[in-house]
Amino acid sequence: MSTEPVDSAEDYMRFHLREHWPWLVVGAALLLLLFLLGPILMPFIVGAALAYVGDPVVDRLQRLRLSRTAAVCVVFVVLSLAGLAALLLLAPMVYHQFLALLRNIPDWLVWLQEQALPRLGIALPAGVELDAEGLKAIITQHWSEAGGFAQAAWERVSQSGKLLLVTVANLLLIPVVSFYLLRDWDDLVSWIRGMIPPRYLPRVGQLAGEADEVLGAFIRGQLSVMAALAVYYAVALWIAGLDLALVVGIIVGLISFIPYLGSIVGVLIAVIAMLVQTQDPTSLIWIAVVFGVGQFLEGNVLTPLLVGDRIGLHPVAVIFAIMAGGQLFGFVGVLVALPAAAVLAVLMRHTKQQWLLSPLYLAGTAQPAPPVPAAPPASEEPPGPLP
Numbered sequence: 001m002s003t004e005p006v007d008s009a010e011d012y013m014r015f016h017l018r019e020h021w022p023w024l025v026v027g028a029a030l031l032l033l034l035f036l037l038g039p040i041l042m043p044f045i046v047g048a049a050l051a052y053v054g055d056p057v058v059d060r061l062q063r064l065r066l067s068r069t070a071a072v073c074v075v076f077v078v079l080s081l082a083g084l085a086a087l088l089l090l091a092p093m094v095y096h097q098f099l100a101l102l103r104n105i106p107d108w109l110v111w112l113q114e115q116a117l118p119r120l121g122i123a124l125p126a127g128v129e130l131d132a133e134g135l136k137a138i139i140t141q142h143w144s145e146a147g148g149f150a151q152a153a154w155e156r157v158s159q160s161g162k163l164l165l166v167t168v169a170n171l172l173l174i175p176v177v178s179f180y181l182l183r184d185w186d187d188l189v190s191w192i193r194g195m196i197p198p199r200y201l202p203r204v205g206q207l208a209g210e211a212d213e214v215l216g217a218f219i220r221g222q223l224s225v226m227a228a229l230a231v232y233y234a235v236a237l238w239i240a241g242l243d244l245a246l247v248v249g250i251i252v253g254l255i256s257f258i259p260y261l262g263s264i265v266g267v268l269i270a271v272i273a274m275l276v277q278t279q280d281p282t283s284l285i286w287i288a289v290v291f292g293v294g295q296f297l298e299g300n301v302l303t304p305l306l307v308g309d310r311i312g313l314h315p316v317a318v319i320f321a322i323m324a325g326g327q328l329f330g331f332v333g334v335l336v337a338l339p340a341a342a343v344l345a346v347l348m349r350h351t352k353q354q355w356l357l358s359p360l361y362l363a364g365t366a367q368p369a370p371p372v373p374a375a376p377p378a379s380e381e382p383p384g385p386l387p
Helices: 009-013 020-038 040-060 068-119 132-141 141-160 162-181 185-195 198-239 245-254 261-278 281-307 314-355
Strands: none
Touching: 009 198, 020 198, 040 068, 040 162, 040 185, 040 314, 068 162, 068 245, 198 245, 198 261, 198 281, 198 314, 245 261, 261 281
16 A cells, blocks of 8 residues: 555545555445344444433533543442332332233123124124133134144244343343443544544534534433323323323333324224223223323424424434334334434435535536535544554
């Protein structure tokens, strides 16, 4: 490789591609390696995301004269205590509602057989009853098929034992990875900055700053919206008389980051649960009122106030991003789809600006291309890589 100094960007562009092909090969090899290591990247991706969210809090604690390690320990202790308190408060209520759900299953089956299916014009085969004795007779009659299915299911579970252990190990690794990444976050950012060519630092710094601002505001706002919706639906459905109000509220809050999906799933669960509980169609009026008010609050109060137009993506584009993330990277892809979309939205805005100023876009027009503003010089030399 040539070691001659590069005096300007024009001189650099005169280099032939063969002068730099080893670095292109290294970049392609790293991308291929990341693709091959995809199954084990989950704890590192989730840990990095948690470290990114917690870094501003740690920085504030450092300004209170705490060391970096002590600040990280304080954050972890507070989060652990908050999670434990939430578990102690919610677990008993969820447990009792789950027991109530199990106790109501026979009544649900009777309601399904005597009211729901006849209204839908569906008739069960002769001799089939959806009660305890009828289910027992069905199981006894098809015992051999059920035994074969159970054996196949057990073999499947046994074969999946390794996958289960890997999943548990990955979950246990997340807090460990988060702790060390959060402790060394500033050093990691400095190392990455030192690896960027100096001529690209102004533009990369601008993009990184905008992406960080958008991403941080979006994550904090979206988490606040999810928590607010979970509390609202749990309380409102409890007031409406639904026994499973807490479970439905938590489900709606957890999946509310996908537009409309949380409300659709919540309405379906709440309608079925209320019909089985009361067997009175007029009780659905309260469900409609609760979710109508919830949709109004989410669209006109919570999201504009807490999130705003942080990403700048159409709801259809948000749904596509989530589906694409799930298709490419599974459950982890679903989790990181919206943050990744937020960063891509910043890059797309800058790409659009460059496209509107490009000679290809302006070719054949009477107006000359406006000059591209010069990038400000780097304020300081980039730090060297970590030892």
